[in-house]
Amino acid sequence: xxxxxxxxxxxxxxxxxxxxxxxxxxxxxxxxxxxxxxxxxxxxxxxxxxxxxxxxxxxxxxxxxxxxxxxxxxxxxxxxxxxxxxxxxxxxxxxxxxxxxxxxxxxxxxxxxxxxxxxxxxxxxxxxxxxxxxxxxxxxxxxxxxxxxxxxxxxxxxxxxxxxxxxxxxxxxxxxxxxxxxxxxxxxxxxxxxxxxxx
Amino acid sequence: xxxxxxxxxxxxxxxxxxxxxxxxxxxxxxxxxxxxxxxxxxxxxxxxxxxxxxxxxxxxxxxxxxxxxxxxxxxxxxxxxxxxxxxxxxxxxxxxxxxxxxxxxxxxxxxxxxxxxxxxxxxxxxxxxxxxxxxxxxxxxxxxxxxxxxxxxxxxxxxxxxxxxxxxxxxxxxxxxxxxxxxxxxxxxxxxxxxxxxx
Numbered sequence: 001x002x003x004x005x006x007x008x009x010x011x012x013x014x015x016x017x018x019x020x021x022x023x024x025x026x027x028x029x030x031x032x033x034x035x036x037x038x039x040x041x042x043x044x045x046x047x048x049x050x051x052x053x054x055x056x057x058x059x060x061x062x063x064x065x066x067x068x069x070x071x072x073x074x075x076x077x078x079x080x081x082x083x084x085x086x087x088x089x090x091x092x093x094x095x096x097x098x099x100x101x102x103x104x105x106x107x108x109x110x111x112x113x114x115x116x117x118x119x120x121x122x123x124x125x126x127x128x129x130x131x132x133x134x135x136x137x138x139x140x141x142x143x144x145x146x147x148x149x150x151x152x153x154x155x156x157x158x159x160x161x162x163x164x165x166x167x168x169x170x171x172x173x174x175x176x177x178x179x180x181x182x183x184x185x186x187x188x189x190x191x192x193x194x195x196x197x198x199x
Numbered sequence: 200x201x202x203x204x205x206x207x208x209x210x211x212x213x214x215x216x217x218x219x220x221x222x223x224x225x226x227x228x229x230x231x232x233x234x235x236x237x238x239x240x241x242x243x244x245x246x247x248x249x250x251x252x253x254x255x256x257x258x259x260x261x262x263x264x265x266x267x268x269x270x271x272x273x274x275x276x277x278x279x280x281x282x283x284x285x286x287x288x289x290x291x292x293x294x295x296x297x298x299x300x301x302x303x304x305x306x307x308x309x310x311x312x313x314x315x316x317x318x319x320x321x322x323x324x325x326x327x328x329x330x331x332x333x334x335x336x337x338x339x340x341x342x343x344x345x346x347x348x349x350x351x352x353x354x355x356x357x358x359x360x361x362x363x364x365x366x367x368x369x370x371x372x373x374x375x376x377x378x379x380x381x382x383x384x385x386x387x388x389x390x391x392x393x394x395x396x397x398x
Binding site: 050057059060062066067071172185187188194195 | 248249256261269368371380383386390
């Protein structure tokens with residue numbers, strides 16, 4: 001079906017969003033369905049839905065460390081539990097919304113750089129330096145991005161994206177929508193790919 | 200590594216346990232690692248760990264219906280949301296523990312029959328008729344199984360299995376252990392298979 005897209009709602013602070021961010025281009029390539037990267041605020045999704053961080057449950061938190069390591073080996077990607085985990089990613093998500101407003105084509109590259117900074121290099125994804133380096137890596141000028149982080153239009157975009165995701169049924173991250181079908185979690189990428197190939 | 204087993208902790212009332220129950224023989228066949236079926240009581244696991252039914256979160260409950268349908272299509276198996284869902288499966292789990300005590304070789308076949316009765320045929324997996332039919336389907340006499348459901352040894356086995364799973368780190372179902380590595384969820388079967396083939 002032409003005109004379809006994968007809407008990829010993600011938060012830099014979400015471990016499984018990181019995993020999915022390393023694989024979603026592959027799904028797009030194999031299905032011919034493009035990805036629209038949509039930064040949202042997972043903390044606000046939790047508040048709106050009554051969901052909570054999975055790591056609040058101690059045995060689940062312990063399991064997740066090993067689970068992440070198994071996925072990293074499976075995908076062949078680096079991963080480590082960030083020293084700042086869990087953290088308030090508001091400023092990173094706003095920076096991504098600033099990129100979405102000012103240089104939308106650079107959004108996937110900047111987002112991947114922030115994911116890598118946080119989940120592989122243990123950097124602070126909300127720091128000016130990290131954001132500026134991610135922008136430069138995507139060949140865009142960091143100055144207007146940094147200047148736009150606290151702009152009302154940027155805040156409004158993050159809030160609108162988050163509200164929209166919740167309204168459409170999201171309750172965690174990553175949340176991938178194909179039309180109104182929700183695929184929740186890195187582990188649902190194969191089901192989404194099968195769905196896209198079938199329909 | 201010889202001597203390894205997959206310990207498959209499951210509850211008939213758990214949708215993702217049902218999905219996994221239809222696939223785990225395949226993992227065993229492809230890896231040469233046998234499966235030990237271990238009926239436990241998911242409700243008691245939730246109580247012990249502070250976890251809760253995922254369907255308590257309304258958007259997750261809505262998502263799960265579609266998710267189950269996608270998995271069913273992926274696996275080519277029947278599934279429907281049972282009219283009794285969620286239900287207290289205590290008696291079904293005790294019946295399986297009775298089988299484990301009296302006719303252990305029949306346990307996988309009886310368990311699969313109860314899963315199918317509940318998740319495909321919308322029958323009550325705690326009813327004598329359902330349990331008796333499952334036993335007969337596994338070529339064992341239903342009478343001693345039914346008689347042993349409320350035996351103290353049966354209750355003790357279910358409690359011991361559940362306590363053991365929690366002690367080893369389980370917090371949901373299905374929980375598959377390979378040694379002390381926990382694979383939680385039907386969606387982790389591929390990672391477990393990869394782990395078994397690698398190690």
